[in-house]
Amino acid sequence: xxxxxxxxxxxxxxxxxxxxxxxxxxxxxxxxxxxxxxxxxxxxxxxxxxxxxxxxxxxxxxxxxxxxxxxxxxxxxxxxxxxxxxxxxxxxxxxxxxxxxxxxxxxxxxxxxxxxxxxxxxxxxxxxxxxxxxxxxxxxxxxxxxxxxxxxxxxxxxxxxxxxxxxxxxxxxxxxxxxxxxxxxxxxxxxxxxxxxxxxxxxxxxxxxxxxxxxxxxxxxxxxxxxxxxxxxxxxxxxxxxxxxxxxxxxxxxxxxxxxxxxxxxxxxxxxxxxxxxxxxxxxxxxxxxxxxxxxxxxxxxxxxxxxxx
Amino acid sequence: xxxxxxxxxxxxxxxxxxxxxxxxxxxxxxxxxxxxxxxxxxxxxxxxxxxxxxxxxxxxxxxxxxxxxxxxxxxxxxxxxxxxxxxxxxxxxxxxxxxxxxxxxxxxxxxxxxxxxxxxxxxxxxxxxxxxxxxxxxxxxxxxxxxxxxxxxxxxxxxxxxxxxxxxxxxxxxxxxxxxxxxxxxxxxxxxxxxxxxxxxxxxxxxxxxxxxxxxxxxxxxxxxxxxxxxxxxxxxxxxxxxxxxxxxxxxxxxxxxxxxxxxxxxxxxxxxxxxxxxxxxxxxxxxxxxxxxxxxxxxxxxxxxxxxxxxxxxxxxxxxxxxxxxxxxxxxxxxxxxxxxxxxxxxxxxxxxxxxxxxxxxxxxxxxxxxxxxxxxxxxxxxxxxxxxxxxxxxxxxxxxxxxxxxxxxxxxxxxxxxxxxxxxxxxxxxxxxxx
Numbered sequence: 001x002x003x004x005x006x007x008x009x010x011x012x013x014x015x016x017x018x019x020x021x022x023x024x025x026x027x028x029x030x031x032x033x034x035x036x037x038x039x040x041x042x043x044x045x046x047x048x049x050x051x052x053x054x055x056x057x058x059x060x061x062x063x064x065x066x067x068x069x070x071x072x073x074x075x076x077x078x079x080x081x082x083x084x085x086x087x088x089x090x091x092x093x094x095x096x097x098x099x100x101x102x103x104x105x106x107x108x109x110x111x112x113x114x115x116x117x118x119x120x121x122x123x124x125x126x127x128x129x130x131x132x133x134x135x136x137x138x139x140x141x142x143x144x145x146x147x148x149x150x151x152x153x154x155x156x157x158x159x160x161x162x163x164x165x166x167x168x169x170x171x172x173x174x175x176x177x178x179x180x181x182x183x184x185x186x187x188x189x190x191x192x193x194x195x196x197x198x199x200x201x202x203x204x205x206x207x208x209x210x211x212x213x214x215x216x217x218x219x220x221x222x223x224x225x226x227x228x229x230x231x232x233x234x235x236x237x238x239x240x241x242x243x244x245x246x247x248x249x250x251x252x253x254x255x256x257x258x259x260x261x262x263x264x265x266x267x268x269x270x271x272x273x274x275x276x277x278x279x280x281x282x283x284x285x286x287x288x289x290x291x292x293x294x295x296x297x298x299x300x301x302x303x304x305x306x307x308x309x310x
Numbered sequence: 311x312x313x314x315x316x317x318x319x320x321x322x323x324x325x326x327x328x329x330x331x332x333x334x335x336x337x338x339x340x341x342x343x344x345x346x347x348x349x350x351x352x353x354x355x356x357x358x359x360x361x362x363x364x365x366x367x368x369x370x371x372x373x374x375x376x377x378x379x380x381x382x383x384x385x386x387x388x389x390x391x392x393x394x395x396x397x398x399x400x401x402x403x404x405x406x407x408x409x410x411x412x413x414x415x416x417x418x419x420x421x422x423x424x425x426x427x428x429x430x431x432x433x434x435x436x437x438x439x440x441x442x443x444x445x446x447x448x449x450x451x452x453x454x455x456x457x458x459x460x461x462x463x464x465x466x467x468x469x470x471x472x473x474x475x476x477x478x479x480x481x482x483x484x485x486x487x488x489x490x491x492x493x494x495x496x497x498x499x500x501x502x503x504x505x506x507x508x509x510x511x512x513x514x515x516x517x518x519x520x521x522x523x524x525x526x527x528x529x530x531x532x533x534x535x536x537x538x539x540x541x542x543x544x545x546x547x548x549x550x551x552x553x554x555x556x557x558x559x560x561x562x563x564x565x566x567x568x569x570x571x572x573x574x575x576x577x578x579x580x581x582x583x584x585x586x587x588x589x590x591x592x593x594x595x596x597x598x599x600x601x602x603x604x605x606x607x608x609x610x611x612x613x614x615x616x617x618x619x620x621x622x623x624x625x626x627x628x629x630x631x632x633x634x635x636x637x638x639x640x641x642x643x644x645x646x647x648x649x650x651x652x653x654x655x656x657x658x659x660x661x662x663x664x665x666x667x668x669x670x671x672x673x674x675x676x677x678x679x680x681x682x683x684x685x686x687x688x689x690x691x692x693x694x695x696x697x698x699x700x701x702x703x704x705x706x707x708x709x710x711x712x713x714x715x716x717x718x719x720x721x722x723x724x725x726x727x728x729x730x731x732x733x734x735x736x737x738x739x740x741x742x743x744x745x746x747x
Contacts, residue, residue, distance in 0.1 A: 104691070115693070116692060116693035116696075117365065117692065118691045118692070121687075121690045121691040122690070122691065123687060123688065123690045124690075125688075138687070147536065147537065150443060150444070150535075151444050151445060151446070151535065151536075152441065152444055153436055153440060153441060153444040153446035153447045153450075154432075154435040154436060154438075154439040154440065154441065155439050155441050156435075156439075171432070171435055171439060172428070172429065172432075173427055173428070173429050173430075173432045173433065173435050173436065174358075174427050174428015174429040174432075175426070175427055175428070175446060176368045176369060176426075176428070177444070177445075177446055177532070179365070179368045180368060180369060180532075180533075180536050180538070180682065181535070181536045181537075183536075183537045183538070183685075183686045184686070184687060185365075185366070185685045185686070185687050185689075187365075188365050189358070189364075189365055189368060189428065190357075190428075191357055191358050191359040191361075191363075191364065192356060192357040192358075192359035193356075193357060215357045215428075216357055216358065216427075216428030216429040217428060217429060218428075277686065280537050
């Protein structure tokens with residue numbers, strides 16, 4: 001995945017460079033000195049081989065290679081449609097979780113969530129008095145029958161073809177019906193103006209990054225489609241030191257936590273995976289592996305939270 | 311002889327200028343509304359953070375106030391439509407009271423729902439991007455329909471009265487006369503007009519019954535279409551409708567008493583009206599009690615795990631005081647008062663009506679918030695203040711301000727228009743006399 005990423009970057013860099021040269025040629029006709037002054041780069045003498053647009057190998061001086069700042073942001077329409085031919089799933093292995101909360105921290109950081117609210121919650125749960133307690137992290141379940149989407153009056157929260165449920169914070173009217181409808185308590189509301197760094201607050205909102213969150217609208221876990229589009233993993237997945245979260249494409253039948261990759265169907269079959277509140281018929285996209293043969297003992301350092309049946 | 315009686319009726323029922331008490335009353339209502347406006351200004355500038363609502367209790371007294379308004383507005387259809395179509399005549403003097411309660415309550419139901427929105431500036435999205443599958447959109451459609459049908463049901467029967475009012479320019483004043491002639495100058499009392507008007511009223515009376523059922527059933531579905539314990543109930547539509555008729559009838563009894571006292575209408579709103587409305591209230595309270603038994607006792611018999619916490623919270627837990635207060639004041643005490651003939655005298659009936667209205671307001675609060683505070687998964691990873699709900703002063707100010715606003719509309723309406731239909735009263739007196747003769 002990493003190598004793929006690099007080669008694509010280089011490819012785009014080469015493309016941009018070609019474009020620049022053309023632009024440079026054009027402008028040099030009118031005023032050759034101006035354009036030269038703008039692109040004042042001293043050749044380093046070190047040449048790099050690149051794949052050209054037509055498949056030929058070309059050589060470029062290393063000094064001309066510029067990192068691409070980021071892929072251009074995608075349109076609202078594309079963000080609403082989703083990625084074709086994908087069905088994203090997550091597997092959460094409860095036997096590996098010891099409530100490090102690195103997932104939560106990374107998520108909050110990436111989405112600029114403050115004030116004690118969290119999109120990822122880590123519950124200390126116990127099914128019954130004499131059964132074993134365990135940690136259960138929850139993200140948005142990205143249900144295939146999402147109750148939140150059903151009740152939204154303005155199509156501000158929607159289900160995409162790749163299975164991801166997102167929120168358009170530029171459209172949300174803040175009625176909070178989706179919060180009442182969600183049985184997993186996954187949605188949070190921006191009760192006040194958020195204290196965001198100026199450069200974040202001024203960015204146009206994107207459904208795929210869910211940033212910047214806006215006053216008077218609902219927010220929630222988005223499965224980080226911006227990372228996924230770049231070939232990366234959601235922030236919680238890559239942040240977890242214990243590999244609790246596995247993310248992938250159900251149609252590829254593969255999930256990975258970054259270090260290990262599993263065949264999704266085998267993993268869920270072998271470890272008896274299940275989904276939360278199956279009886280409600282919401283058909284979540286998040287699967288859980290039961291907390292058996294655990295890597296860590298259960299230690300709850302927050303005694304104020306009562307445990308309850310899921 | 312006849313014309314003297316007619317003259318007396320008109321004189322008694324013409325709108326009267328506010329006395330001292332009336333002026334104080336209007337001033338107080340305006341003051342309460344102003345505080346509400348100030349609180350809403352604060353909410354608009356700071357966001358919903360000024361309320362006591364947080365992620366778990368994401369709906370609070372705004373929504374319960376909304377349900378209360380929708381509920382009380384149903385009485386318009388009960389008194390004007392149901393009783394009219396079943397050929398009950400004693401309710402004629404009460405029709406306009408019921409209808410103005412309906413119109414003002416449904417107006418403030420729409421206002422309070424906008425107050426609850428996080429982004430009222432995006433209200434237009436409901437029309438731009440509205441999706442028919444959302445119960446909120448159903449609610450927008452039926453509430454708008456109900457508002458206009460109610461308005462017409464208030465307006466059409468008033469046309470003959472407007473013609474009468476226009477003849478008394480020196481008594482009502484030039485300003486009001488302009489309103490009357492704007493609204494009713496075309497009314498010439500011709501047989502054709504009367505025929506069309508009667509037909510329209512009958513048609514509207516038939517229309518408003520399903521629409522009234524729809525507004526409150528859809529409002530109940532805002533809750534019942536979710537999975538949450540306490541809301542996930544097939545009983546909800548009927549439970550809401552019966553409660554709505556109860557609080558509406560209670561509201562009418564209160565209004566009857568106040569108007570009778572303020573405008574000296576003892577001859578028109580008689581003891582017999584209180585007696586009959588008292589009986590109606592008992593019937594409706596018993597009906598609502600029946601649906602309450604279904605709503606709480608059946609799940610309590612099973613005590614399913616997710617329901618258990620919610621039910622125990624109501625019966626013996628943190629909401630127990632409010633719960634038993636609401637049940638006793640909205641149903642049990644009014645039934646006990648109104649079952650007796652002496653209890654159906656104006657004053658005790660008025661007290662019972664007040665109890666019904668107050669108890670019903672708290673009942674709506676209990677329908678909305680406790681459920682939200684008992685989610686399926688335990689509350690986790692939230693600040694301590696998110697675990698409880700108590701309305702902030704801004705919420706109280708806005709909620710009470712909206713109630714004051716509704717009362718203000720009713721008060722001003724009664725100042726401008728005859729609160730008891732003049733023409734219908736004359737017609738019925740004449741009929742009565744003819745029957746006697």
